[in-house]
Amino acid sequence: MPTPRKHSRPTVATIAHDLGISPATVSYALNDKPGVSAAMRERVLEHARATGWTPHSGAQALRRGRSGNIGLVLVRDPEEVSREPFYSAVTAGIESAISAHGFELLLRFVRGGPDEEVEVFRTWAHQRRVDGVVLLDLAEHDHRPATLESLAMDFAVIGHYVGPEDFVKVMTAEADDARTVVDHIVERGYDGCIQLTGPSEFAHERRRLELLQELCAGHGIPHTHSSGTYTIEAGSRAFDAADRTLSARPAVIASSDLIALGALRAAVARGIEVPSELGVVSWDDSLIAEVTVPAITALSRRPFDMGRTAGDLLARRLDGQVAAGTALQNPPATLVPRRSTTAD
CATH class of the missing domain: 3.40.50.2300 (Response regulator)
Known part of the structure; x- marks a missing residue:
């Protein structure tokens, strides 16, 4: 048997050349099709292993009638x-x-x-x-x-x-997550909720809004909300537009870490003390929430x-x-x- 030669990417053609047989014979052997003897099949498979041959995923997908x-x-x-x-x-x-x-x-x-x-x-x-x-x-x-x-x-x-x-x-566990967030701000002594969501056409944002409205009502604390994109700039604008007089010590609940960061920056720029005068919670946790000053309380949802x-x-x-x-x-x-x- 010839000594296997290492090719940059072994193919059916290079295996056939090395063994002095036709590409069709190699293809039949590699794909376990009839038409070759057991000895020839084993010879081809051994040479393929020695040269590091692997099947072409695109060709396999086409044979299965799929794109892959x-x-x-x-x-x-x-x-x-x-x-x-x-x-x-x-x-x-x-x-x-x-x-x-x-x-x-x-x-x-x-x-x-x-x-x-x-x-x-x-x-x-x-x-x-x-x-x-x-x-x-x-x-x-x-x-x-x-x-x-x-x-x-x-x-x-x-x-x-x-x-x-x-x-x-x-x-996703929206109902459980909403309860966790509201229970936290109530336990921390916040007496109002400023909810900042992503685009209102998304079903998960409407569901979060309905859940927080219901939970806040159950705790007897006022609730207001504003929607925008998932950006820092949108978070800042939404916080500036929100009614911050709805309670003495409200908390922001933002649908993403970037929205939360925008709200936090807007609050600090206006001299609002966080967390003594305002709380900030993000529905998504990330390195951004962790390294921001002050670091942002967040839900770790494991995206x-x-x-x-x-x-x-x-x-x-x-x-x-x-x-x-x-x-x-x-x-x-x-x-x-x-x-x-x-x-x-």
């Missing part, structure tokens, strides 16, 4: 996402899970809203670019699931979407794990390992108390 890709569209400014830890962590979690199943992540940014996102889905389906997608930030009457159903494309949802389509989802669970669930759905309709519950978040609500 899972898509994710973010309706965001890419620069904004680069500063937004939550979406970065979710994306990393998705990629980590699907790569373990042999899939690649195809990421696309759009700025034209859900309609432009749907056009991306249509293009992907027409070109057979992806086998499934992960959906984020669903609206109450979101038309994306029905579109994906019509395109015969599998998808996973992160959130509480309920619809007739075939999909898998990872649900990486959230994305990883969704990616794994979708990959297993595509491999036929789980049924459509399978739903997993993300565990309730852990509150991380910091100086923005406590002087301890």
